[in-house]
């Protein structure tokens with residue numbers, strides 16, 4: 001008797017489960033990829049000091065059009081992050097240096113390891129460009145002295 | 156239903172939680188939100204940005220879930236098995252497959268589970284699971300399929316008891332937890348003829364299963380193999396099962412015959428599992444600090460290889476199997492020599508190894524607690540951007556500045572506190588285990604000493620790890 005009873009379906013739970021699955025699929029229909037923007041803009045990145053190390057750093061970006069002409073009047077934002085969850089990304093706005101070059105102030109590497117630098121540029125003509133750079137092996141501080149105690153994350 | 160004085164002891168006496176736990180659909184109600192989160196993780200893991208800090212599959216499992224698991228184990232017990240969404244698939248599987256066979260005898264015990272745990276910790280580093288949303292999503296999906304297939308084919312709770320690495324983490328660390336599912340009054344069990352807590356029964360015309368893990372309440376002791384599923388609590392016709400408070404780690408002090416488990420001191424497989432988890436707490440943290448990369452490069456040079464997987468395999472075999480076994484046997488040998496005990500070495504090592512569980516738990520707490528406390532609020536911008544990417548600008552611009560829950564200056568203190576609490580738990584456990592087996596106080600103290608030294612050495616290693624600067628790389632061979 002218990003065996004029969006055991007087979008009794010309990011549909012409610014499964015209806016809820018199915019609804020949840022469907023709802024999830026509906027709420028997030030769009031593919032969350034990263035937009036790259038127009039490809040005729042070339043962007044190069046320089047980091048000083050080089051090799052990069054934990055502590056303050058200056059990131060300089062050079063933006064050029066397809067014909068090699070400097071891209072002027074853009075608003076360029078830099079975000080530094082890493083490939084593991086839980087760290088607060090370092091986000092700063094650059095200042096124009098002229099000739100299509102833009103440099104960060106107040107950027108610092110808060111942790112040693114592999115960094116990912118995401119650059120978002122809003123061009124004067126309203127177009128948006130996003131580029132991602134990888135910066136492997138940002139060095140830790142030497143001999144136990146944190147180069148940047150304020151930003152340094154102790155594990 | 157017959158009401159028993161004292162039946163509302165422990166958690167059941169708490170105002171809201173008590174009522175919730177007594178509700179028959181409590182577990183399902185706890186599972187459904189976690190299921191929804193798991194589905195979101197799988198969805199975002201496959202279709203979202205493949206940058207872990209910006210993906211729900213990077214943030215929710217590795218930051219929130221792990222942090223909340225250790226905190227729940229510290230404050231209550233194995234609440235995450237209680238809310239485990241994978242177990243919803245068991246119910247589904249058993250509806251579809253009518254007949255289950257018994258789990259093969261040769262695979263009972265914890266050897267297979269311990270091996271799977273080593274495999275998991277190795278793949279976590281070798282495949283950089285934490286850095287890969289789609290691998291994380293694949294793992295979660297595989298978990299659903301695995302639980303469905305295994306519990307569909309085999310009777311009882313084989314997935315939880317013999318396979319699930321997550322469950323083993325809970326079972327072992329819950330040895331140090333302050334709560335357990337237990338009877339209010341064993342005398343009632345002794346006079347009970349139906350044993351419904353084990354066999355199940357009809358409640359209001361519907362089948363309420365008993366303990367799938369085979370833990371019969373009359374002789375159940377402690378948290379090993381208990382998923383806090385509350386089946387026993389709902390199946391008992393005498394209202395005699397509760398969630399009771401106890402002194403954390405106190406179940407390590409004595410070694411009664413535990414229903415479904417036996418004596419811990421006789422379970423070499425369980426002791427091995429415990430040792431794997433204790434040492435994994437240190438190795439897992441070692442994988443995230445700066446010195447590990449130099450060490451791995453040195454090892455790679457020694458082996459003349461540039462295969463990271465191979466180097467890590469060696470590291471994990473030595474760190475999680477060889478080293479713990481050698482240290483436990485050495486401590487047992489020293490303990491035996493000093494106390495003049497006459498038992499076989501393996502038996503002694505088995506009995507005392509459990510005393511290191513609190514130390515390992517302290518390290519897990521320090522490590523996962525650190526990640527949780529430094530990054531818990533990053534879920535806010537990640538969720539904001541996930542919703543915005545779906546074309547629903549409900550929550551405004553992502554607040555990427557959010558992250559820590561506590562000031563950075565508190566972190567080291569909190570981590571060291573967890574670590575030292577673990578050490579304290581281990582010292583007390585080792586002392587009590589020795590005292591329980593050696594009537595002579597002097598001999599018990601000598602027997603305790605080597606294990607105390609081992610626990611102390613581990614805590615020093617833990618403190619050193621916590622003082623290292625964190626370093627995150629995809630691989631040690633570049634850069």
Ligand code: SF4
Pocket residue numbers: 235236237239240241242302314315316319320321322323325382
């Ligand atoms: S043992 Fe694993 S599958 Fe079972 S309830 Fe716990 S987490 Fe879920």
Ligand code: SF4
Pocket residue numbers: 336365366367368369370375380381382383384385386387388
């Ligand atoms: S003793 Fe068994 S039935 Fe009771 S909560 Fe634990 S696993 Fe579930």
Ligand SMILES: [Cu+2]
Pocket residue numbers: 439440443522526
């Ligand atoms: Cu870590």
